[in-house]
Each structure stands twice: as structure tokens, then as C-alpha cells.
Amino acid sequence: MSPRPWRLITASIITVAAATACTAGGQSPASGGPKADAPQTIEVWHGWSAPHEVKAFEDAIAGFHRLHPNITVKLVKGQDDTKILNAIRGGNPPDVVSSFSTNNVGQFCSSSALQDLTPYLKKDKVDLNLFPKAVQDYTQYRGDRCTLPLLADDYALYSNKALMKGNPPPKTISQLTALAKKLTVRNADGTIKVAGFMPSETYYEHVPEHIAGPSFGATWLTAQGRADFAADPAFTKYLQWEKGLLDWYGYDNVKKFIHSMGQEFEASNPFEKGKVAMAIDGEWRTKFLQQEAPKVQYATTPTPVDDARANTYGGGFVTGTIIGIPRGARHAQASWEFVKYLTTDTDALVTFANGLGNVPSTIPALASPNLDLPPQFKTFLDVFKNPNSSTVPSTINGGDFIVKFQSFVQEQWEPGKVTNLRQGLQGLDKKVNDALQLAGG
Incomplete structure (x- = not known):
């Protein structure tokens, strides 16, 4: 496909x-x-x-x-x-x-x-x-x-072997974070020349559903089919990790780097160009690399997981x-x-x-x-x-809950507009659940 x-x-x-x-x-x-x-x-x-x-x-x-x-x-x-x-x-x-x-x-x-x-x-x-x-x-x-x-x-971690400099691909989130910082190369003005790993959800496939569930064990909906982001500690842990690494890069630096990137499905993709050391992507990227960047030596490994969930390593988003x-x-x-x-x-x-x-x-x-x-x-x-692989549930109004969560992350959380995460997630829960009720779900 x-x-x-x-x-x-x-x-x-x-x-x-x-x-x-x-x-x-x-x-x-x-x-x-x-x-x-x-x-x-x-x-x-x-x-x-x-x-x-x-x-x-x-x-x-x-x-x-x-x-x-x-x-x-x-x-x-x-x-x-x-x-x-x-x-x-x-x-x-x-x-x-x-x-x-x-x-x-x-x-x-x-x-x-x-x-x-x-x-x-x-x-x-x-x-x-x-x-x-x-x-x-x-x-x-x-x-x-x-x-x-x-x-x-399904999704896994791609690692550019040359940019990894002999480091093995990470298996846990703490290893991923440490390597992302270690492998990042900055220009003289502090902007990003080579990114170890881009934490922003605006980076192609680094969207919440590909990381929050498989890596942190987040449950998108309750057994009753309702959003409960505020009560699920996995969402808080995921968001705090994402924001922490993004702030280490600098929000403006990340925005500038992302705006300079090529198209995801073209040969200008930054992983294919050696601008990103590690990236989560789908299996189709193997075909793109084969056709567009055959000289790039790379490895694929399962998406890293939260250190507290190390026993689930091997799964991913499907x-x-x-x-x-x-x-x-x-x-x-x-x-x-x-x-x-x-x-x-x-x-x-x-x-x-x-x-x-x-x-x-x-x-x-x-x-x-x-x-x-x-x-x-x-x-x-x-x-x-892998039995630890997961997907997102379907609802009567489709992926509306995903769209709303992504909008919250991209428009409020990443720019630093949220001062109280729990309250922000509670407000998000209400928006999602109101929309589900309106759709008859």
C-alpha cells in the first residue's frame, strides 16, 4: 500500500x-x-x-x-x-x-x-x-x-548506521533519549544540523498513536468507549517525555528544522538524507530507501518502550x-x-x-x-x-478522538501554552466525549 x-x-x-x-x-x-x-x-x-x-x-x-x-x-x-x-x-x-x-x-x-x-x-x-x-x-x-x-x-525504529557511530539501537525510552542528545549535531548558532531523534508530533510518523500506546501503554478509550486521558498516567508520562526532549532541542529550533525538511514520501526525506539518526516509520520506508537512497546503511528494530515496560519490547503500532x-x-x-x-x-x-x-x-x-x-x-x-503490538480503537465518529488529541499536543502542549497538564487533559476529555455523544456513540 x-x-x-x-x-x-x-x-x-x-x-x-x-x-x-x-x-x-x-x-x-x-x-x-x-x-x-x-x-x-x-x-x-x-x-x-x-x-x-x-x-x-x-x-x-x-x-x-x-x-x-x-x-x-x-x-x-x-x-x-x-x-x-x-x-x-x-x-x-x-x-x-x-x-x-x-x-x-x-x-x-x-x-x-x-x-x-x-x-x-x-x-x-x-x-x-x-x-x-x-x-x-x-x-x-x-x-x-x-x-x-x-x-x-506497522511501525519500528530506523537507525542510520553511520550516524549511530557504533551505538546499538535503543530498546528503552531512556536509552532513546540519551542517544538522541548524544547523536545530535548543532550549528554554531544552536540550531539543529543533525537530529538524533525528533520528538515533535509534527515530524511525519512521530504521532501520538505510534508512540503513546506501544511505548507507554496508553489506553485510548475506556471499556465504555470514552476518553479518559487525564486519568491514564501513561498519557502524562508520554507527554512529559516528549516535551522534555523537545525543550532540550528548543521549540523554535525544532520548528525551524521541521520547516526545512523535505517531503515525507520523497527522496528529500531527512532520514534518507542523513539529517536524522533515528526515526519511527512504517515498513514501506524499506522500499523507499531501496529505490531512493540505496547507499544509506540502516537497521530496523522495534520501537523503544518505557523503561517500566521493558518486558513489552518487540511490539509496535499496527x-x-x-x-x-x-x-x-x-x-x-x-x-x-x-x-x-x-x-x-x-x-x-x-x-x-x-x-x-x-x-x-x-x-x-x-x-x-x-x-x-x-x-x-x-x-x-x-x-x-508480536502479542504486545496494538492499534487504536474505532468509534462511531472515526478518528475524531485522535485528531483532537493531536491538536492539543501540537497547538497547546508543544508550544508551552498548557500550565496545568491534568486540567488540559480533562478539558480534552470533555471535548472528545461531547463529540462522541453528539455522534450517537
């Missing part, structure tokens, strides 16, 4: 999802449409658009054509959640959709925009233990499994692409055969993973000898299946 962080999803998705729930009627039954063995064409919408991505998808479904010669698959590239939800709301959906936005699973399921796949899974006796626990979690909402996983992303069958799909049974094949067939997943440089999303595919990925990719395979 192209790296498209779901933190960029806007509130407009929430509005569309709510409208979908109100206007499109009930969910199609599992028995709807022609039988799977009848001649038919199914339309599949997906978000990939680059030529190599489109080819990877075509290669992955070659086996499906051989198994089901009666089913013609029409692939439609470059589709996002807004287009998907508008089509469902308008009563003219495709037969299968994939999305890069796991945080929208709550919206998809609660509105019945995507069908509950449980009847299909039970009918064909599909064992959900094919998928790691974190993956099982992010493909359902309150017991409604309206999606299945289609490849995955997310991925999801796939499902829209309400109103006209070829539901054939669509299920397609979804089942693409999400459970080891050869299809390995072919897809090799083509995109992503993590295959089943345990058998993770162990396949046919995976053809660089040595540094092994870290991501290990993180993906």
Missing part, C-alpha cells in the same frame, strides 16, 4: 457516514444476488493508483481468475472513503471496496454501510485466528465484523488496509468469494506484499518462504505478530 496515514482523514467523512446511516436502508442479506458460480462481473474499488500498485493488485488476483473463471473482476483505482460512502448512500455501490482508514471501521459497521461478514465467515468456517489479535481488533466494531484485513502496516462488501452490493456472493480469496490465500497475500512492500496480514503468509523483501523487513514481520 502507498503510505497514507489515516490521521489525515477529515471530519467530512464523519458527516457522510452519518448521512449514510439515515438514507440508505437496511443491510443486504448474505444470500442476495446471483449465486457465486453464475457468470457475472463484480466491480472492486480500491485506493491504490501508482502503476506499480495497480499492477501488484492485478498480480494478486490472478489466482482468483483461475479459481473462478465465471467471475470477471473490474478494478477501479484511486477511490477514497468519501467516494465509497457517497456511492453507498446514493444506492449505487460497487460490489467490493477497500479502504486505507481503519479508524473508519466504526462508521462503516455502525451505519451498516458495509455488510456484517459474520454469516459468510461462519458459512465457510473461516478461522479468524489466521489474523493476529491486533488485526482482528481493527476490523470489527462492537462485535460487528464488517471488514477483513488486506495487507498491513494498522492496515481493510476490505468489505457494501450494503446493496448486487453480487454479494461472488463478492464474498473475492474478499475471502484476497484476505486468506497465502500466495495472493505474498504476491501483493512483495509488490507493495507491505506486511502480509495473515500468520501463514508472514512465514511464507516466498516473501521477497529486504533483510530489514524482518523486524516488521516480527512486530506484526
Whole structure:
């Protein structure tokens, strides 16, 4: 998959999802449409658009054509959640959709925009233990499994071997902090020439969900589905660490350094240019380094963890692409055969993973000898299946709680506008919970 962080999803998705729930009627039954063995064409919408991505998808479904010669698959590239939800709301959906936005699973399921796949899974006796626990979690909402996983992303620490100067990659937050300071090189005026590690959440993938949960054990929502940032000491510990290291660099210095950086997904990325010694990033960076900076010698290791949680080292943040069958799909049974094949067939997943440089999303595919990925990719395979890996929960209004938390960090906490952290987090809790209540969650 192209790296498209779901933190960029806007509130407009929430509005569309709510409208979908109100206007499109009930969910199609599992028995709807022609039988799977009848001649038919199914339309599949997906978000990939680059030529190599489109080819990877075509290669992955070659086996499906051989198994089901009666089913013609029409692939439609470059589709996002807004287009998907508008089509469902308008009563003219495709037969299968994939999305890069796991945080929208709550919206998809609660509105019945995507069908509950449980009847299909039970009918064909599909064992959900094919998928790691974190993956099982992010493909359902309150017991409604309206999606299945289609490849995955996870996160780990990249270390530039030349800039590390013989130091081993850190395993704990205290080691990371000490190395970040030791490896940082400043210009004569105190500004940053080479950063050991950038603590600001405005640095690409250094967002709270990639660090606060996996490293500090933060729990994003309570068992009742409500924010409780103020009461969870892990959030306080994470924020104090982040701000402490940011202040060591100097807030203005960090802003200046970040403003001087290249684009995340271009060859000007500062890690690829030797401007950052250590960075948390997704598995796709191995492909970018291979293509854009082949001379950079680097290592990948799991994300460092809070020293008090050293026994959880090896996990990380996990997310991925999801796939499902829209309400109103006209070829539901054939669509299920397609979804089942693409999400459970080891050869299809390995072919897809090799083509995109992503993590295959089943345990058998993770162990396949046919995976053809660089040595540094092994870290991501290990993180993906590690029981300490985690994701963020889905809600009825998507990633709104993440967006609000990030805004609090970026606009108030990092600039030093918060004088009382507990009170600030209590105010954030209220904003998040008011929004959830308004959305009907």
C-alpha cells in the first residue's frame, strides 16, 4: 500500500457516514444476488493508483481468475472513503471496496454501510485466528465484523548506521533519549544540523498513536468507549517525555528544522538524507530507501518502550488496509468469494506484499518462504505478530478522538501554552466525549 496515514482523514467523512446511516436502508442479506458460480462481473474499488500498485493488485488476483473463471473482476483505482460512502448512500455501490482508514471501521459497521461478514465467515468456517489479535481488533466494531484485513502496516525504529557511530539501537525510552542528545549535531548558532531523534508530533510518523500506546501503554478509550486521558498516567508520562526532549532541542529550533525538511514520501526525506539518526516509520520506508537512497546503511528494530515496560519490547503500532462488501452490493456472493480469496490465500497475500512492500496480514503468509523483501523487513514481520503490538480503537465518529488529541499536543502542549497538564487533559476529555455523544456513540 502507498503510505497514507489515516490521521489525515477529515471530519467530512464523519458527516457522510452519518448521512449514510439515515438514507440508505437496511443491510443486504448474505444470500442476495446471483449465486457465486453464475457468470457475472463484480466491480472492486480500491485506493491504490501508482502503476506499480495497480499492477501488484492485478498480480494478486490472478489466482482468483483461475479459481473462478465465471467471475470477471473490474478494478477501479484511486477511490477514497468519501467516494465509497457517497456511492453507498446514493444506492449505487460497487460490489467490493477497500479502504486505507481503519479508524473508519466504526462508521462503516455502525451505519451498516458495509455488510456484517459474520454469516459468510461462519458459512465457510473461516478461522479468524489466521489474523493476529491486533488485526482482528481493527476490523470489527462492537462485535460487528464488517471488514477483513488486506495487507498491513506497522511501525519500528530506523537507525542510520553511520550516524549511530557504533551505538546499538535503543530498546528503552531512556536509552532513546540519551542517544538522541548524544547523536545530535548543532550549528554554531544552536540550531539543529543533525537530529538524533525528533520528538515533535509534527515530524511525519512521530504521532501520538505510534508512540503513546506501544511505548507507554496508553489506553485510548475506556471499556465504555470514552476518553479518559487525564486519568491514564501513561498519557502524562508520554507527554512529559516528549516535551522534555523537545525543550532540550528548543521549540523554535525544532520548528525551524521541521520547516526545512523535505517531503515525507520523497527522496528529500531527512532520514534518507542523513539529517536524522533515528526515526519511527512504517515498513514501506524499506522500499523507499531501496529505490531512493540505496547507499544509506540502516537497521530496523522495534520501537523503544518505557523503561517500566521493558518486558513489552518487540511490539509496535499496527494498522492496515481493510476490505468489505457494501450494503446493496448486487453480487454479494461472488463478492464474498473475492474478499475471502484476497484476505486468506497465502500466495495472493505474498504476491501483493512483495509488490507493495507491505506486511502480509495473515500468520501463514508472514512465514511464507516466498516473501521477497529486504533483510530489514524482518523486524516488521516480527512486530506484526508480536502479542504486545496494538492499534487504536474505532468509534462511531472515526478518528475524531485522535485528531483532537493531536491538536492539543501540537497547538497547546508543544508550544508551552498548557500550565496545568491534568486540567488540559480533562478539558480534552470533555471535548472528545461531547463529540462522541453528539455522534450517537
